[in-house]
Amino acid sequence: MSSQARGTLAKALTSRRSNVEWAGMLEQLCYMAVELYREGAPTIDLRDVDPYSKPRWLLYPYLETGGPTILFAEGGTGKSVLALWMGLNVALGPKDASGRPGKCAPVLYLDYETSPEIHAERFTALCAGMGIDAAARPPIYYRKMQTSLPQAAAAIRKEIARLGIGLVIVDSLGAAGDGPPEEAATVIPLFTAINRLEVPTLCVHHKRKGSARENQKDRLFGSVYYANAARIVWDCEAVVDPVDDKIAIALTNVKINNGHQLARHGLELQFVNEEEHLKAVKVRRLDKSELAKEPELAKGMSMRDRIMVELSQGAMTVAELAAALDAEESSVRARMTELKKKGAVVNLADHTWGMLSREEAE
Template sequence: MKYLKLSDNDFVLSDDSGFVAEVKNLFSDKDQLRCFLRITFGSATVFSATHNFFSVRGEQEFVKYMQEHKEYRMDWKRYYFDLKETLIDAYFDAEGEVMDIKDIEASDVKYYLYPYIAVGQNNVLYAHGGTGKSTFAIALAYSLFHKTEIVVDYPNVEFKGNILYLDYETDKAGIKSIYNRVCEKEIPKGRFFYKREDVPLKNNRGLKKLLLSKNIKLLIIDSIGLAAGGNLKDEEEAINFFVSLRKLGVTPLLITHKNKSADESQKGASMFGSVYFYNYARNIFELESEGDTLRVVHKKCNFNRLENEIRFYLVRENGKIR
């Protein structure tokens, strides 16, 4: 399906079927993507109403209504899916925008949680299996809502969105077990979401809608390997992964594994897979465990200085880690 952008909130979408969708006054607010939708075929108007593309009931009513038009032989479920996905891409994807450089305001990179989570940057945690990558990632998420020893004295941006933990490696019971051990207090309901995932990022057409509907601002991906799919040593897979990630329009916190046979003298070799995974990451931390000590080493930062090695001493008592 193709689209023509008339303004920031007005679009015309069409495909080979001959149907034309006119979208006016489109706006997004939490669980809504609302507009005035008019669908025509030639000179005939076949649908005209206010519509919310994030409403399951709205989708069902649209499909039922259109199926009543027996003169139009269409797979309306498929048509609606293509219309919605194209509209989401058109409305939220600003990559095609061309701007005069004089109109662009320069600004420093901001942080949700310094130095680990830089806003809009590819933040990465990597380590050998069993080091505590998932545990540390959840501890970072927890620290966005409750002050912990992880939080340093730095003017972080207030985190007003929600978090999605996209899990390719374990299951909901395993992640909830880590959550229970790490979090002394509850994260407010409706702020931290979990999803078990199997579809690689490049093929996951429904993910962007989910992120928008849940107001996700921080996406934790565990781990890069399965989220990327394919041969991780192939540079094209790395490039496709980061292109797909950028289109989601959220801040990522990416978890990945350490290359067991890495030549530590070779820059970027410690992260498993193509060196392009290292190159496209902007803020990288390596985790190492030594007994009850977790060492966090700042390996790369494209926009700020590298922090000194940070050590956390883990105390385990009553099923909790602090």
């Protein structure tokens, strides 16, 4: 609280009760509040902490129950729609890694890029695509942001408490900072503010242009601290089909702090339009064979996955596989040996290789 604000408040309080030295009390109160804030969280004994007291996942495999997730992609590839779809799943009651239904939680969407009307249309279309009528739509709260997240954090925390928010979506990270996104001095305070929200956060971010051949963690626009500060980072590669109004997205997990790397997978956004209005968005999972059909998305698949896709069409020799995959025979042969040890493929009598079973291929 500024000196001027304290003086104004002291005068107002004195007019109600003049026998109290309000100015001194307010000065002391502000000092104590600052000292308490600087102390931070109390020191605890890890032996007293139950690591399994709450579920790990809010929405598997995208959002943990604590810490931020980054979803990054090039512009115009459906990342905001995808983030809203994830938020809708949380609001409906997500399932954990075992498929068990979780507790539904209201979602707060902090928007730096467009308008409430655009997001309302997307929200309505996603609900239509999932077969949810108007009466059954879960709460998705929206806030048009006009200041940086570090500046607005106190107000956002109040809204989280008032509305019982269980997930915050930030769209987008570059605009939410209080300075150039290339600087650590912008990113570190931004993630400090995000962590102080004390709810899971899904952050939409942009991809640097001309970054296709670089390390995937380095492809986020701006400072390396974006990837360093997040718990989970998903790289979204998209192929836009303007004729059929759909977007195929391959999601690659480029960072996870807890546990092993999450499996690469695909999602398709199918848009249904009537004249100038978006009426429905249908989201479905793409299997590996569908990803393999898109050359831009197939490049990110492991050779083992690409081999299994080819063998799903029938038995092949190593030479045939190498030609189909545009790979060296020695590399294919090495992967076949690995797959054989895993029980996924079998070497047949005619020197071809076949899948042992479709179930094991999955």
